Amino acid sequence: MTVDDRFRLRESGAVGPVPPGYAVTPTPDGVLVESADGGRLLYARSGPGPLPGGPPAEAPPTGSSVYSSAPEQQVDMVIVDAAQRPEIIGELRRSGVIGVTTAVVAVGGDHRIRSPEEFARRARLWGALVPGDGSVVSCPPAVWPESRPHGPHRTLVTGGARSGKSTEAELRLLAEPRVVYAATGPVAAPDTDPEWAERVAHHRRRRPWWWRTEETTDLALVLRKARGAVLVDCLGTWLTSVMDEAGLWEEEPAGDAEERVEAAVHELLEAWRSTQAYVVAVTNEVGSGVVPPTRSGRIFRDQLGLLNQWVGAESEEVVLAVAGRVVELP
Incomplete structure (x- = not known):
């Protein structure tokens, strides 16, 4: 034909x-x-x-x-x-x-x-x-399309605030038949934080109807059990939650706080390395601005910068979103 x-x-x-x-x-x-x-x-x-x-x-x-x-x-x-x-x-x-x-x-x-x-x-x-x-x-064509990514395949999308990184991550998975959207941010509470609730609702509205959302910080479990495609948004809010649970935000954190964060990061990296899914993860690019004025801010910048490096080293692709444009990092 x-x-x-x-x-x-x-x-x-x-x-x-x-x-x-x-x-x-x-x-x-x-x-x-x-x-x-x-x-x-x-x-x-x-x-x-x-x-x-x-x-x-x-x-x-x-x-x-x-x-x-x-x-x-x-x-x-x-x-x-x-x-x-x-x-x-x-x-x-x-x-x-x-x-x-x-x-x-x-x-x-x-x-x-x-x-x-x-x-x-x-x-x-x-x-x-x-x-x-x-x-x-x-039909069939003389030249076939290049094969799209299949699991196991890992892509890290990094960028600053409002850079288009989440949009790029979603775009990459639009043609996938099974997608788990791992939302790591705090649960929306319209009564106490209507602005955050509207942000979450906006993200939900633009996703295809068949994408399944999991609001979780247990990313290692999601990556271990997934067989289709997974979108993680984002590693920055995941790390925020991990540091909060360990008490690393406190002025005088518990003696094992850093070890608990380190253990969670190692668990995530092992799951990222061994996952069978096609995974696209969003993260925040840090270190391009001024030095944070608070101890907790500096710790978060350092921890997330290292996490980005480690995840990037275990990824087939790393891309940088800037002003809605995407740069592939070799």
Whole structure:
């Protein structure tokens, strides 16, 4: 089956003209095109929100159909507007429409993404092919997309406040069918801290519906048991909690406070090193500003700086987010 400009398909199901031997069917996932030789191509819908019918009360097993009535079986190729809604790739992988032999084609690189190079970088992370304008893409394609990262794979995203580091971490996992979001910050309390509660709510709203959130500081346990993808946000708030539990913030901490923090860090590093998951962790870049005026501030800066070095040394990738741009660190 070859996709070219002989016909155009819209999400409404409008078709014209359809070549002989082709069947075109509107589905909840988009428009399905089937050729006489059995090839199946899906023009994925780009509308907002989960597939029609809403997310299920309980997530189905990986590989089963989620809640779309058709197509329920794997297709050969999916064309996705990856500038408008790239998370549909993960949604369709979760439902089984996109399988291991499905070619994902990303289109839509325009003013919504700053450059063709940035669009191609994102597509690589999602395991998608980016054809040039006017290209004729065969199904299956003559050139396959570069394989996206799979576990075990560790990526550390560092950056300053409002640098875009959390957005970059989320972007990297949009096409994954199973994601655990490990939130290490304090639990939101709308009555006592409405500003923090709104920050947490904002983060939740922008995540795909099938991502499962775990509010925990036991990152070692999360990493040991995970088999899909894990997003950790962030190591700075995790270290804050560990230091708080050990009493290292106190002016006169207990004699074993530093040893307790060291033990927690070593446990995390061992879990990070041995995890079988595809993990993306966010951390705060420290040491670029003035020396903290307090003892506790200096201890936190030193501890987090060392933690970042140790985690970075055990990672396949380390990237720095600055002003919404990402620099890969060799």
